[in-house]
Amino acid sequence: MRFMASYDWMETVRNTNQWLGASAQALGSYPAFALVPNPGLQWLAAWGEVTERSFARMVTKPDWNIQSVVGEDGRDHLVEVVTEVSKPFGDLIRFKIQSRKEMPRKVLIVAPMSGHYATLLRSTVVSLLPDCEVYITDWHNARDIPVSEGKFDVEDYTLYLVDFMKHMGPQTHVIAVCQPAPLTLAATAYLAEDDPAAQPRSLTLIGGPIDPDATPTEVTDFGNRVTMGQLEQSMIQRVGFKYKGAGRKVYPGLLQLSSFIGMNSEKHSQAFTDQISRVAKGEASEHDKHNKFYDEYLAVMDMTAEFYLSTVERIFKGLEIAKNEFVVAGRKVDIGAITDVAVKTVEGSEDDISAPGQCVAALALCTGLPDTMKASHLEQGAGHYGIFAGRSWRTNIRPLVLDFIDQNSGPRVVASKDTKQKAG
Structure with missing residues (x-):
């Protein structure tokens, strides 16, 4: 049960960040605020757009998108x-x-x-x-x-x-x-x-x-540094009640993703900072280089x-x-x-x-x-x-x-x- 609660907690944190991003984007884009232009609101909307997209992709299986x-x-x-x-x-x-x-x-x-x-x-x-x-x-x-x-x-x-x-x-x-x-x-x-x-x-x-x-x-x-017991205690969780595999022991994709990002944290942090800037300036697009890479990179699965x-x-x-x-x-x-x-x-x-x-x-x-x-x-x-x-x-x-x-x-x-x- 402890492992299942941990899994649901991670999903709750992810879902909350996705909601915060969507809310910030909606607030920063509120039409009434356009009467008094404010760069801070533009940045808030940009942060929200990038954040909502990022956390939503973590639980979405990408399509192949190979048309011809x-x-x-x-x-x-x-x-x-x-x-x-x-x-x-x-x-x-x-x-x-x-x-x-x-x-x-x-x-x-x-x-x-x-x-x-x-x-x-x-x-x-x-x-x-x-x-x-x-x-x-x-x-x-x-x-x-x-x-x-x-x-x-x-x-x-x-x-x-x-x-x-x-x-x-x-x-x-x-x-x-x-x-x-x-x-x-x-x-x-x-x-x-x-x-x-x-x-x-x-x-x-x-x-x-x-x-x-x-x-x-x-x-x-x-x-080589960690024991198998340490790995099982720190990395393994049970799938929460939201999914068909409820109760199955897994190594969660969100944990793996945190490891991936941690290996090059400065690089990823800079990439997202730059993307927020581009969105705020209107220079980003749906399928730009950042979105194309991170839509795939952030989409993770449990083992x-x-x-x-x-x-x-x-x-x-x-x-x-x-x-x-x-x-x-x-x-x-x-x-x-x-x-x-x-x-x-x-x-x-x-x-x-x-x-x-x-x-x-x-x-x-x-x-x-x-x-x-x-x-x-x-x-x-x-x-x-x-x-x-x-x-x-x-x-x-x-x-x-x-x-x-x-x-x-x-x-x-x-x-x-x-x-x-x-x-x-």
Whole structure:
């Protein structure tokens, strides 16, 4: 009950700030005050507009807002978001391009479950749509999932990826962004032993913590400093009565958001101060750079407690992936079993979340894979966001990833069990 009261208190504070913002905007914009112009009222209305919008976005799942894509014929083709596989904790969705012949590249983007919705990768999806058939994992907000649906931890996440890969078939090319990189590697290794014919053709891991201890960051240091008991006491709450998941233990998105903002508090504070100034001067717009970024950044989702805690305990503290000791459904997953899936890692030299060295560690774990099927890329000057959605992704990394996909397309010869045993 204490945890549920904490959750409802956070939602009450958020709701109150949203109401205060709306009230300030209405008061500052009151027509009668226009008779005596007052800069203070303009600033009050501007503060209210920015505040109301910000706190409202925290509980709103963003739309994909991908209307169309230009085809090779020069025409605009409508984009339809189709659910391919529906599961309680997440769906596999496809961006189906109407009236366009199917593209030879079939790509599955594995989105993080780290506090933001899959729409955080909207620009990544948009950049790939002209050249690929694009699918993505769309994880659900834990607050909206009834307790009757059971648990969801890192093993369940891995098995979801296994099912999604099986559904898409063996000509799939997988791109895992950040947090899911180690679990995507584990899912591929699971398939290598369980159903080799269903493995993807290639696996691109972007800025993921395969070995968090390879190059420690503030994120990994935090995981090592606190005990699991401290994490559970300070970070875990029960969903309040307002939502379908009432009573479910979660790591609230609002707590995660406060951590995100706290890492760069001065930068975010200045951004909002500047936006209030622009609104007061009439220089802001509905879809300006600030709103476009923060509408997405502030939209957060809850993670199940067991997923959050098992990620910290098994991936960051126990280093089960880094040590090749990960277990799924009672069975040890051997990453060395991957023998015919090309693996590429991408890192940013300025990444302060998954620093260089953490992701490339995946290649050393793939002991059954020949060097000719391994590749790595370090993008100079790129931070964490830039390597999958920023300028570095658009100008340098995306072409390299598409080339890697093309190099590893076409017919495949599945390795025999004897070959795999020798490789192990």
